[in-house]
Amino acid sequence: MSSSAGWLSRSGHIRDTRLVMVGAFLGAFLLLMLSAFTSVLAGGPLGSNREKVNAAYQAVAGECLNWERKDLSDAQKVDCGAAHRFEVTGTADITGAYPKEAPFPNAEAWEKIAAEHCSQTTATYMSGKLDPEGKYGVSTLNPDEKRWSDGYRQLRCGLQVTAPSGAALPSFGSAKTQDQSNVYDPAVCLALAENNTVGDPVDCAQPHAFEIIGVVQHPEGEFLATEKQDAVMSEKCAAIANDYTGGADLKAKNLLVTWDTRSEKSWAVGSRKANCKIGAVPQGNNLVAWTGSVRNPNGAPLTTANPPQTTSVKPQDEPTGAPLHSESGKPPSESGKPSDSGKPDKPSSSAPTTTSENR
Structure with missing residues (x-):
């Protein structure tokens, strides 16, 4: 009896454990379903209008970005030693000068904004050693028209190696440590x-x-x-x-x-x-x-x-601002x-x- 009783006790314990496991599984499943349902209501992964976080609007000073699409929708943070198109030197909020009802700036206005809000920021980032005639141009990553209409007014100031047209060329290494001479490699x-x-x-x-x-x-x-x-x-x-x-x-x-x-x-x-x-x-x-x-x-x-x-x-497209050289203010x-x-x-x-x- 004692042996049978002992077996029944263990068997009962096993059955209880199974019930606990089933209950835990059902609870987790219900929690997952509730989470997914809440996410849909909030425009989450199953929603049709959820927008991915774009690295171009999240980067901070010292980070480098690369992209291929002209709307920067594929912008990614990369190691500055790898090929990149933009090195962030700081941020600027222009809400005071451009309230929500302000029209979306044209190319000329973006150049003025870059000169007023990013030239000094970038010069400070470079410890005052920015070659005004060098290969780097001061530029901005600007909000697109949709973000602008929603009231977003934060810019990313930065540096780009620029072709004469203003198009961004691949850059390698941080501008802080690179020779800024405006030179090209042989065979170009x-x-x-x-x-x-x-x-x-x-x-x-x-x-x-x-x-x-x-x-x-x-x-x-x-x-x-x-x-x-x-x-x-x-x-x-x-x-x-x-x-x-x-x-x-x-x-x-x-x-x-x-x-x-x-x-x-x-x-x-x-x-x-x-x-x-x-x-x-x-x-x-x-x-x-x-x-x-x-x-x-x-x-x-x-x-x-x-x-x-x-x-x-190819000439550079919006939403990046037209690069310009510090001090001279000329593209x-x-x-x-x-x-x-x-x-x-x-x-x-x-x-x-x-x-x-x-x-």
Whole structure:
């Protein structure tokens, strides 16, 4: 009996445990159903109008963002060492100047907003060492029209590596630690834009103003006057051109070697790099477009800081603001004029004159 009683007791305990487990399962199931029902009422995952949280409207200073879609709907926070299009330098609330009834700003108004609310924020983020003529442009991530109509007025201030059109190019590393010199990697070709300005990167098979052939690093020290920079660049760019082209006869192709120089403002914040490039012989003060590449296909592999931007880029779309350069307040396209970009009337006096062809 004692053994039977003992068995019945254990059996009864087992049955009780099963009942408890069933009860717990039913309770959890009912709680889950209630949660799902509440979520639907609140416009949750099963709702048709629930909006995903967009990283572009949540990022804070020091974070980097990347996206592909022009509406930023796929914006994601990424490590700043990886390719990104925007580095957040701070936030700005413009509710005071733009109450809920204010109309959605046009492109010109966004530029003004960026200048007024983000230039100083970004300069502070960079500890005052932002190159006004460098590769980074001050920009904003703006609310779209729907958020604007709902009264959202917070901006993300930030920095972008920008093409002359204002389009965002891939950036690598935090702007705080990167060289800000406005240079491109070798083998990048730059379009000839309107008003005799240098445009965005394009495929070298397309008409372009310049082909970048190398980068010269000026040493630390006091600012070199433009004439002294020209002397250094003339010699070094001639040697770079000879290696890059395999000794091609540029004169026979109606091409010449030219270069960029750095301003004293850029020099002061550490921008000491300048591009060597090849362009067509200008007509007076006007740049001339040409096609093809003069790179020696049998030459040594190129040394690049980042993956070269060799394909055409598209103009930047809203809702990001038009990038501008701090201090000058001018968009990057203003820095692409021949007078600021390695004057094409200064060919290298020692440019290669050999007759070997680069096919």
